[in-house]
Amino acid sequence: MNILKAAAAVLSLLFVFTTTFGSQPTIEDVLKQVENKNIDKAEELARQLPYEERIKLNIILLLQEGKKKEAERLFSKIKDIKKGILENVLYLPDGTYAIVVSKSRQKLKVIKMENDVPVEVLELRSITGKRPGDKLKEGDQRTPNGVYLPVKYLTKLAPMYGVGAFPLNYPNILDRKFLNKTGNGIWIHASDKPDRPNFSSNGCVVLNNDNFNKLRRYIKLKDTPVVIVEDFEYTDPKSFKEKQMALIYFVYQWKRAWEETAKGKLDNYFLLYSDRFVSKKGDKRQWIKYKTRISKQKDWIKISIKNLSILKDGRMLDFGNIYVAVFDMDYRSNNYNFKGKKILYIIREKGKWKILAEETL
Incomplete structure (x- = not known):
């Protein structure tokens, strides 16, 4: 029961309905850090949990609460995990690209369509907000989840913004009118610090100068969708x-x-x-x-x-x-x-x- 209570505490850091691949931490890794009272490390690992591990954790908590039907519904999702098409990008015009940012992986992918199926063109390290979860209000140091468009390209900025920046149209109408979010100034921008640590921005998506220059060639203002998610789906x-x-x-x-x-x-x-x-x-x-x-x-x-x-x-x-x-x-x-x-x-x-x-x- 103590482990389940610890799992519940960790779950508050997670956004359950995301999908991921690759070798990443497990529930056991997170719980071990909780039992060792190392909450900072537990948070770091929890934010990188793959989809299957998040689903398992949520199933445990639902069963503990006696919600068997809801647990069964989540259990069915596990079977679909390794079936391989990135669904954050469902359709793009020929010759265009989309950017998908995974906050848990601290990576972004540049995507194009081939035969009406999304294909990865490039993957780069990217840094997001200091605090986990979706942005809710101004100054909360979170990176918003959602779909946005770059609306400007800025240069000649302060050194902390590196060689350039693309401001996004955050908050969009959904953020403002439906979710009552506040704040602004969410950018994809460069950084003059190549070794900047993960989860260290105030809400922006940050790349080192070299990676930003690689990304820039794929971005067209008001045309290139930027999908920011907890993890690739x-x-x-x-x-x-x-x-x-x-x-x-x-x-x-x-x-x-x-x-x-x-x-x-x-x-x-x-x-x-x-x-x-x-x-x-x-x-x-x-x-x-x-x-x-x-x-x-x-x-x-x-x-x-x-x-x-x-x-x-x-x-x-x-x-x-x-x-x-x-x-x-x-x-x-x-x-x-x-x-x-x-x-x-x-x-x-x-x-x-x-x-x-x-x-x-």
């Missing part, structure tokens, strides 16, 4: 393809439904949005009122989608995982035109895909 080929195709279809279903609102057909469009939906216009009720009003002014709407990327946000909230669709949108109507980057935050709700939030960049 993998799935089997069948599940990957099913999710990929379903989300691509959903984005184009959304496009068609929006175009049809000019004909007074609003119901199908509104059904694609979660009841929890948030936007700069407010909650879903306020947004529906706004959309209903402006649709009456539309004789026609034509939308073009290009450079579609689909990513998996590593967080699992109370409604499940979040998926992010990023694309260039050309919106034209009889009284308004827009060209820019559109971002949809998508969830699975009661067996159907729904939009939780959306924004333009």
Whole structure:
């Protein structure tokens, strides 16, 4: 029982629903440090626990609480661990890249698509926040989990930022309106200290100057998705393809439904949005009122989608995982035109895909 209580204490440091490969610490390694009252070392090892070990630990705690059905549901996940396709990146346009940052491994991967499957181009050491877990508020020294885009490239900075920096669009609308996060200034930046220790940033993703220069060639402003997760997540080929195709279809279903609102057909469009939906216009009720009003002014709407990327946000909230669709949108109507980057935050709700939030960049 003492070991289980120790495990519960360690679990508070973990984010359970992440996936990993490779030789890493085990639960036994963490518990040994707890029993030796070496909490700092226990924390270090706990943050590097692979997915299977995290799942096992959570199963133990659920069984202790008498939650057998929940434990069985987690147990089924163990069987899917070594089936090999990185699912943080579900789809990318040809010739483009995505960056996936694993906070527990202190590494990032540059990813491209080959035959509609993500392939690793480059892996580099990267440093993240001093404190574990998702960023919640300004000054908490955590690196946020989520999907972001680089919005600027900065040089001629203080020496601590090395040769350059890419500020990210943190906090995004999901962070601000749904998760009530605060803070800003999350960058991918260089460092003039090649031997800087792991977990030593105030929230940014940091690389030494040499690695930053290697990474820079793959980054295109407002185009290259940056997926920050506790650890890389993998799935089997069948599940990957099913999710990929379903989300691509959903984005184009959304496009068609929006175009049809000019004909007074609003119901199908509104059904694609979660009841929890948030936007700069407010909650879903306020947004529906706004959309209903402006649709009456539309004789026609034509939308073009290009450079579609689909990513998996590593967080699992109370409604499940979040998926992010990023694309260039050309919106034209009889009284308004827009060209820019559109971002949809998508969830699975009661067996159907729904939009939780959306924004333009």
